[in-house]
Amino acid sequence: MTELLFKLGSRRVSKSSLRKFSRLLVLATVSLLVYWQVSGRAVDPTFVGERTDERLALEIYRKYRFETGNSWIDSYSLQRNLLQVRKGPHRGSKVGSIDELAFYDSDPRLTWTVYLDYFMREDVEIEFSWYDWGDFGDLNKLLSVEKTVLNCSVVFGKHFDVNFLREVEAEVGDVLFLSERACYDDEKWYRKQQLLRNRAGDPPSDLSGFCEARSPGRFQLPFEVAQLHEGVRPEVFTLQARSHLLSHVAQPVSLAVMERDIGCYRLGVDQDRRGNLVQSGLLARYLEEHESELDVDGDIKFDHLAAYERFLNSPVSSGLKIEIPGTNREITEQEMVSLSPDDFEVDVREIIDELRRLKAQDMLSNHELRYLESLEHSIGVSPWLASKYFPEAERIKDLNGMGSHRDLRFFKDALIWDPEEYNARLNSLIRNWLKFTRANGLISWIAHGSAYGHLYNGQRFPWDNDYDVQMPIKHLHLLSRYFNQSLILEDPREGNGKFLLDVGDSITVRIPGNGRNCIDARFIDIDSGLYVDITGLSVSSSPIHSNFKSFYDARAPSVDLKSKLKGFELPERGEGLNALDINQLADYVASHSQLFQRDQIKDVNNGQRAERQIQFKDTVLQHGLTPTERYIVNRELQIYNCRNDHFVSLELLSPLQSSLFHGAPAFFPSHNLAVLRNEYNVPAMYGFHLFEGKAFLPALHSWFMYNVLLDFTKINDKYPKLEKLKGTVSDVEIEDTEIIFKNMLQLDLIELFAIHYTSFDVTAYRVKELEIQYDETIDRSERQRLLHILWTQVRPKISSPAKDPVIFNHERNQWREMVALLGKRKSQEIQATVEQEMLQQLSLEAQKMYRRELSLFQIRNPSGELTDDLNTIVRALPSANVIFKEEPDI
Secondary structure, eight states, rough: HHHHHHOOOOHHHHHHHHHHHHHHHHHHHHHHHHHHHTTTTGGGGTTTTOOOHHHHHHHHHHHHHHHOOOOSSOOOOIIIIIIISSSOOOOOOOTTGGGGOSSOOOHHHHHHHHHHHTTTTSOOOOOOOOHHSSOHHHHHHHHHOOSOOOOGGTSSSOOHHHHHHHHHHEEEEEESSSSSSGGGHHHHHHHHHHHHHOOOSSSOSOOOTTTEEOOOBTTTTEEESSOOOOOOOHHHHHHHHHHEEEETTTOOOOOEEETTEEEEEEBBBSOOOOHHHOSSHHHHHHHHHHHHGGGGGGGOOOOOOHHHHHEEEEEEHHHOOOOOOOOOOOGGOOOSSEEEEEOOOOHHHHHHHHHHHHHHOOOOHHHHHHHHHHHHHHHHOOOTTOOOOOBBBOOTTTTTGGGGGSTTTOSSSSSGGOHHHHHHHHHHHHHHHHHHHHHEEEEEEEEEHHHHHHHHSSSTTTTSSEHHHHHOOOOOOOOHHHHHEEEEEOOTTTTOOEEEEEEOTTTOOOOOSSSSOOOOEEEEETOOOOOOEEEEEEESSOOOGGHHHHHHHGGEEEEEOEEEEEEEEOOOOOOOGGOOOOOHHHHHHHHHHHGSSSSHHHHHHHHHHHHHHHHHHHTTTTTOOOOHHHHHHHHTTTEEEEOHHHHHHHHHSSSSSEEEEEEEEEEEEHHHHHHHHHHHHOOSBSSSSSEETEEEGGGGTTEEEEEHHHHHHHHSSTTSOOOOOBTTEEEEEHHHHHHHHHHHHHTTTTHHHHHHTTTHHHHHHOOOOOHHHTTTTTTTTHHHHHHIIIIIIGGGOOOOOSSOOHHHHHHHHHHHHHHHHHHHHHHEEEEEEEEHHHHHHHHHHHHHHHHHHHHEEEEETTTTEEEEEEESSSSSOOOSOGGGSSOOOO
């Protein structure tokens, strides 16, 4: 049962611990079975219909593992779902009305239906609670307890007290969390946790200011986390952060609802009230107004997709649609987008003056008021004194260094132990950013390591845990002006993504300064804390890096500095201490040291030292130039940088080129290889490639951990029953692909196999794109024609390589319930049946691609006649080549 219900992490735990944990899982399984029988879900006609349990299980497992569509396999209703108690001592029972609910698990079908119905009737700001949009499932387990004593120490201990854990789980009838839960039943591991000495960063003994006692009540624990403290394990911090999110994290300014990638609607949020759908009365109002839809059992289905369609077709939606002056949404649909120097400079003073005039006339939206406040704050911030804006989960214990890539406020679960959900969330994250920018005509392109990963197979490197994108500074300001602090909601027809757009408070600062604010904005998944790093590119006074030496030496002499300096004021100079250059600031800090912290004084001194090197060290590229002179030269040379000091020239960027990234349209610099080589040592070869324990296998268009690759290719003979390859691992023959897939399943690498299955079309598209770009037998015009066909005719066929994480978790839970209902043996048979079916399909597709017969690349007219066959019209890439030696001629 254990291996079916969840995947343990990489930690080794004793067999006795696993046995103890298995007993807990049996308890949870019995609980699920009792709930299934008592609630009547097994006979729900909208869920089962004419299907037998086995047929239903086949459908659930196939959909859960191998389909990435966003349809729900069941429906959500008042009586069958919302009023059923699924957690705690009363699990399996049913409350009489919504007024008796003490907790409920968020479901987008419920939330969307009620919210959209309200907005179609009222043009007012809505009461908002994170509870309705985030995943509070584990916190709800604590809300359900009645006997176990709960206080602040529960979520501020370095780890859970094992006696408390067993007590609360006995009452709840389920494990409190899954990630590394088995470790707590390993006496050796637990004793080690207890013996760890107190260290700096551990939770304080006095929790006043961090946690406050509260009277227990509906939707309320007997305590409230007022301030986060990281010195605890991930499973403890998850509950701490969820409590804090409910009561202390600021409300979003608005909800931005996407319509696919073609538009966006703004719904206002009340900033003062924090009630959920039950507390605010919204749900009661909905039920009252839709009383006629109740069936004979008093049940009503929450059909969020129908509600969304009604919203789109209502006259209300047109007034809520977001239109951004200065953008052209049609540009983002083009295959190439030209950038101009104007995109990389903004006149902040002019913007502030304009906004102040509009404010005096009471003509600013809430977002624009916040934007004005941000600009007024930012122009007074010295880059050498700015405090860090974005909070990361860097000091959570035992997170394997992954915390620096998770937002502290929205941290939930140690996803590193759940590769399937991790992959789904990262996929949803970048696809929604790309859809969001297209929907609003905002220009952004994939950058840094994310662009490097795309080079090989159109996806991120599987070991990357965030994404990097860049924007021209003009579009970064538009992003801040219209969307800062918005909760971005994915079109519910396409998924259930929920992301906070958070822009830093110093975007007018365009040099690195003390290095604490290199990231300008983040697009944050509110159910994991994973994010997209967003940086703006602009003209600045930062000294150009030496890798642009030849470019600089050839062009800098033509810049007439003397004439350009006349009457020029450095735009980077602001107000207050930000009006001082680094030498003036250093003098001021030295004479007022009592006003500054030690690290601030150190940062200012480091800044002064760096400026002196520029002035007096002749090996520096812009040796001897003042900040004002460097700004002018950089602007004239059309070379731009972000606050992390990554430089790029306009001619390397423009025109931006379209491609697919994770199956979604994305832009990349026109000379992407050159841009990447300024940051990385990009090898010229496209073929079997080893890199720091990872291996790229061209036959499967994918990266794998090398030690895992050795297992499923049977190189190390560790598993004698596996089938051996006919070829070599560095030159896999087509006959070997099916053997590899079989071996994956034999080794129980189901997640790996499923990820490869669902991403096949996405990676195949990238391979075909490379074939067209680098086929030397066709001329440039033919290459452009074929790329156009690929973009217009093949791209629309490509779907997401991973499932929406909300639906994924829902289907995974359904599969667990089926396992509990059918038993281990039958469920394993069903699992094997589906996996063999998928094995045959994937092997057949791989063979068709090898034989150049893949239907994906066959272009047919409306009559079904074949007009172009991209399978045969270009040559296949050789198994080992040096295509990345130079840019493609496109």
